[in-house]
Amino acid sequence: MTNTSKNRLERGRKNLEPVAGNGLLHRRAFLRGGAALAGAMTGYTLVQTASAQQLADDPWSLGPGATVPDYGTRSRFEKDVVRTLSNPKAEPRTQHARTPHHLLNGTFTPNGLHFVISHAGDPDIDPEKHRLVIHGLVKQPLVFTLDMLARYPMVSRMTFLECGGNSAPLFSKEAIQASVQALHGLVSCAEWTGVRLSTLLEETGIDPKAKWLIAEGADAPHLSRSVPLTKALDDAMIALYQNGERLMPSNGYPMRLLLPGWEGNMNIKWLRRIQLTEMPGMSFYEARTYAPILPGGKAYQFYFIQEVKSFITHPSPGLAMKGPGFYEISGVAYSGNGRISKVMVSADGGKSWAQAALAEPVQSKAFTRFRVPWRWDGGPAVLQSRAWDDAGYAQPTRAELVAVRGETTQTPPVTGFPSQHYNAITTWAIERSGEVKHVYA
Amino acid sequence: MYMRKLGRYVVVFTIAIGASAAFAQGPNLGKPLNPAEIAAWDINILPDGTGLPPGSGTPADGARIYAAKCSMCHGENGKGGANARLAGGDPIKDMESEKTIANFWPFATTLFDYIRRAMPWRQPRSLSDNEVYALTSYILSLNKIIGENDTMNAQTLPKVRMPNRDGFIIRFPDRL
Numbered sequence: 001m002t003n004t005s006k007n008r009l010e011r012g013r014k015n016l017e018p019v020a021g022n023g024l025l026h027r028r029a030f031l032r033g034g035a036a037l038a039g040a041m042t043g044y045t046l047v048q049t050a051s052a053q054q055l056a057d058d059p060w061s062l063g064p065g066a067t068v069p070d071y072g073t074r075s076r077f078e079k080d081v082v083r084t085l086s087n088p089k090a091e092p093r094t095q096h097a098r099t100p101h102h103l104l105n106g107t108f109t110p111n112g113l114h115f116v117i118s119h120a121g122d123p124d125i126d127p128e129k130h131r132l133v134i135h136g137l138v139k140q141p142l143v144f145t146l147d148m149l150a151r152y153p154m155v156s157r158m159t160f161l162e163c164g165g166n167s168a169p170l171f172s173k174e175a176i177q178a179s180v181q182a183l184h185g186l187v188s189c190a191e192w193t194g195v196r197l198s199t200l201l202e203e204t205g206i207d208p209k210a211k212w213l214i215a216e217g218a219d220a221p222h223l224s225r226s227v228p229l230t231k232a233l234d235d236a237m238i239a240l241y242q243n244g245e246r247l248m249p250s251n252g253y254p255m256r257l258l259l260p261g262w263e264g265n266m267n268i269k270w271l272r273r274i275q276l277t278e279m280p281g282m283s284f285y286e287a288r289t290y291a292p293i294l295p296g297g298k299a300y301q302f303y304f305i306q307e308v309k310s311f312i313t314h315p316s317p318g319l320a321m322k323g324p325g326f327y328e329i330s331g332v333a334y335s336g337n338g339r340i341s342k343v344m345v346s347a348d349g350g351k352s353w354a355q356a357a358l359a360e361p362v363q364s365k366a367f368t369r370f371r372v373p374w375r376w377d378g379g380p381a382v383l384q385s386r387a388w389d390d391a392g393y394a395q396p397t398r399a400e401l402v403a404v405r406g407e408t409t410q411t412p413p414v415t416g417f418p419s420q421h422y423n424a425i426t427t428w429a430i431e432r433s434g435e436v437k438h439v440y441a
Numbered sequence: 442m443y444m445r446k447l448g449r450y451v452v453v454f455t456i457a458i459g460a461s462a463a464f465a466q467g468p469n470l471g472k473p474l475n476p477a478e479i480a481a482w483d484i485n486i487l488p489d490g491t492g493l494p495p496g497s498g499t500p501a502d503g504a505r506i507y508a509a510k511c512s513m514c515h516g517e518n519g520k521g522g523a524n525a526r527l528a529g530g531d532p533i534k535d536m537e538s539e540k541t542i543a544n545f546w547p548f549a550t551t552l553f554d555y556i557r558r559a560m561p562w563r564q565p566r567s568l569s570d571n572e573v574y575a576l577t578s579y580i581l582s583l584n585k586i587i588g589e590n591d592t593m594n595a596q597t598l599p600k601v602r603m604p605n606r607d608g609f610i611i612r613f614p615d616r617l
Contacts, residue, residue, distance in 0.1 A: 092514065092524065092562045120562065134471070135479050142471030143478075151468050171536065203471055211617075214485050221559035222566075224485065228617050275485050282488045282548045284555040288540055291609065297533040299545070301609040304616055406536050419536040 016375075020354035022347035022382075023375040027357035030328075030373050044319045044327065083113055084181055086415050094119050096415070097250070098185025101313045101332065107359060107367040108158065109188035111243050116250040117163055117186065120220040123270055127254040130218065132238065136275035139205030146254050149238060152195040157237075158366035160334045162187035162306045163264040164290045167422040169414050170398065173407050175427075175438045178414045180316040183426070183438065187306075189334070189367035192258050193241035197274075198233045210276040214283070215257045215268040225266045226280035227259060231304075235260050238271065261336025261365035262304045263421075265290055292420040295406040300421075308335035308395050309423040310343055310370065310387035321434035324378035329356075330371040335389035339363065342388040343370040349382035349427065349441040350397070356385070381430040382441050398424040398440055486554040490599030493553065496570040497594035500587075503579025506572050510561050519583045524562075528583040533608065543584040547609060549601035552577045553593075574598075 019026050074081070081103045086096035097116040099109055109115075116122075127146045135141035166186035169176045176183070206229070213232055216224040227236070239247065239258040247253040252269030259267050265285055280286065280302075291299040310333035315321060329347075333340045339362050344353040356370035370385065387395045401424035408418045429439040486492040507519075515521060519528030530541025538544070542552065557573045559565050568576070578593040587593070587601060611617065 120559075120565075133474065133479060133482060135474065135483070141474040141476075141479060143474050144471050148468075148470040148472075151470060153467070199467055200471070203467055203469055216485070216558075220562075220565050222484065224554075224558065230616070273482055275483070277485070277487060277491075279487055279489065281485050281554065282551050284551055284559070287547055287551045288545060291540075291545075293533055293536045293538060293540070294610070295535055297535065297538070297608065299533070299609050300612040301547075302617065303612040305613060408537055410537065 018375070020346065020348070020352040022379075023377055024329075024345060024347045024352075024354035025373040025375060027355055027372055044315055044321065081113070083115070084185065090121055092120075095121065096186065098181050099188045100179075100181045101184060101311075102180045102316045102319050104313070105330070105369070107332070107369045108190055108243060111190070111245065111248050111251070114188040114190060114242070114248065114251055115161070115163065115186045117264065118219075118250060119223060122249045123219045124249070125218060125253060125270060130254050130270075130272065132255060132271060133273045134200060134204045134276075135273075136213070136277055137207035137210035138201070138276050139207065140203075142200070142204050144200070146240070149195050149240060149255070152199055154193055154195055154240075155237065156191055156193040156241075157235075157260065158189060158191050158363045159258060159260040160187055160189040160306070160365065160367050161258075161264050161267060162334075162336075164292075164303065164306075164420040165417040166264075167309075167311075167426075168417045168419060169412070170422050170424065170426065171402070171405070171407050171418045172411050173409060174411050175440045176411065176414050177317065177438055179318045180311060180313055180426075182414050184311050186264070187334070189332075190243050192237060192239040193244070194237045194239035194255070194258065197236040197238055197257070200238065201232065201276075206276065209278050212277045212280050214275045214277055214281045215266075215271060216273040216275075217252075217268050217270040218272040219270050223265075223268060223285065224281060224283045225268060225286055226277075226283065227257075227262075227266060228304075229276065231259055231262065259304075261306055263290060263306060266304065290420060292405070294404075303421050306334075306336035307421070307423045308337065308340070308387050308389040308393045309333065310340075310385040310395060311426045312345070312383055312385050312428060315383070315430065315436050316428055317436045317438055319436060321376060321430060321436070323434065324376050327374045327376055328371055329374050329383060329385075330369060331385050332367045333358075333370055333385070333387035334365070334367050335387070335391070335393065336365055337389050337391035337393055338365065339390045340368040340370075340387055341390045343368070344386050345370070345372045346384045346386075347374060347381045350384055350425075353386070376430070378432065380432060382439070383428045383430065384425050384441070386425055396424045398427075400424065484554070484558050486550045486557075488548040488550050488599070490550060490595060493550070493595035493598060494570045495595065496574055497592050498571050498573070498575025498578050499592050500575075500579045500582035500589055502571075502575035503577070503582075506568075506575055507579055510568075511576070514562065519580060527580050533605065541584075542580060543586065543604060545605050545608070547603055547606050549577070549581060549586070549598055549603055552580060553598060 083097035132144045163186035237258040257268040312331035343356040356372045359369040427441040429437045514524040530544040581587045
């Protein structure tokens with residue numbers, strides 16, 4: 001045995017020593033530990049080892065397969081990987097479709113599983129007839145067709161989108177038993193491609209009096225939100241493509257406003273009009289809905305930024321552990337203020353922490369997948385993740401957040417929105433049975 | 442060559458942001474519009490009343506329209522039904538307080554703007570401006586924010602002072 005391989009083995013063994021309580025291992029243990037460790041891995045979804053029978057060809061290996069479809073979809077065995085719908089019969093109220101984070105991995109959300117909030121259904125827009133008008137405090141009002149916009153220089157970027165009300169069940173005074181999909185399903189991440197709004201404003205010119213813009217959709221409520229012009233000139237985009245294909249109807253086809261890192265509702269879907277103004281419009285959604293009430297009765301206004309946050313997706317409620325052994329704890333972290341700089345994971349309810357590995361590339365205002373190897377001894381464990389961003393913000397503990405923002409006195413329904421902009425730590429308790437519960441710690 | 446041109450666009454755009462349209466060297470494909478062409482779509486109302494159209498309405502006018510077009514969802518006299526109530530509401534105390542027009546909305550202009558763009562839920566943009574003024578008057582009157590005989594129009598509506606006008610804290614003032 002060479003010295004190098006000896007050292008590697010030695011290092012591998014060392015990396016199997018826990019770095020934090022309840023069996024958390026060094027984030028590079030799997031990389032360094034080698035085959036022996038990989039062989040010892042258990043998984044949340046692994047089934048029993050195949051019985052000692054001779055391997056034989058299955059029917060799908062014994063003849064030609066199906067015709068390749070012109071637009072592909074996933075295996076029929078994955079049909080249960082779906083969004084949950086709050087209003088499947090389109091009754092006269094808002095519809096929510098939540099992303100199944102516990103059944104996905106990686107950093108971007110497939111288009112069919114991207115979260116959606118639709119306040120009066122999805123309009124069926126003919127792209128030939130759709131127009132984008134920019135007017136108000138501009139030097140020359142202009143109208144654009146989709147064909148025109150398609151000829152402009154474009155940019156692409158990964159960006160998470162999160163409803164201001166995502167994770168609102170965690171304002172409940174008692175931990176609500178629900179999946180990560182029910183608790184945190186109103187956030188997703190995609191690659192968006194389109195034309196910088198600043199490019200179009202360059203052509204309309206900007207009256208120096210303009211400080212805001214009001215963006216409006218072509219949906220039935222003509223949903224409108226006010227956006228400071230500084231954001232429009234910073235990184236706002238008229239998005240035309242979502243993960244490489246045209247936007248999904250539920251996500252704004254044929255065009256939406258994209259405000260990276262800012263409250264989902266402001267990213268106006270089915271965008272048809274932008275008016276530059278001196279002041280905000282105080283539209284229904286900014287004056288009333290997205291104004292969270294603070295203890296004492298005052299309310300926050302213009303809570304634009306989706307602050308630094310993380311949650312563990314594997315394991316999580318509904319993904320039971322399959323006996324003691326090695327597992328990977330993983331989840332997503334993101335910040336509307338920039339890049340994720342660090343994620344720490346605890347298996348003992350925050351008493352000790354191990355640094356998680358971050359999947360490269362770590363991009364600004366996008367999902368960052370974090371991972372930590374874990375040797376579960378089969379006893380009770382309490383899992384938490386905590387993220388930091390490169391703007392210097394740390395994800396708060398729940399106690400820190402509710403001290404400022406308050407919590408409910410009654411337990412609300414899991415689909416309720418007692419308040420908004422919850423970005424504190426989420427805690428999963430692992431029971432001896434392998435069940436995963438949502439708890440406060 | 443193509444890439445170099447793109448690169449030049451980016452540089453020009455970056456430098457020229459905020460400068461006059463005359464400097465723009467992008468594709469320049471947008472078609473100019475005049476105010477008359479925009480009028481049909483320009484439905485934004487600002488809190489100072491900018492954008493409010495001609496016309497007017499009274500609570501009595503509004504009550505009739507409300508009974509025909511709104512009460513099936515929002516209940517008789519704005520008491521609430523399948524959808525939010527539009528009258529009354531206890532003072533806001535905490536996150537479990539129900540946000541109502543009377544106890545929460547900071548500007549009366551939001552009522553006109555929202556009714557005109559989004560209501561009735563199944564037939565948005567079907568109300569005339571006079572009807573929107575009338576419904577706005579009726580709802581404000583139900584909440585005793587204006588008198589039973591007050592007329593709402595482009596002059597009077599922006600002057601209505603909502604009870605919770607000062608109930609807000611701007612979360613990120615440095616981003617405005």
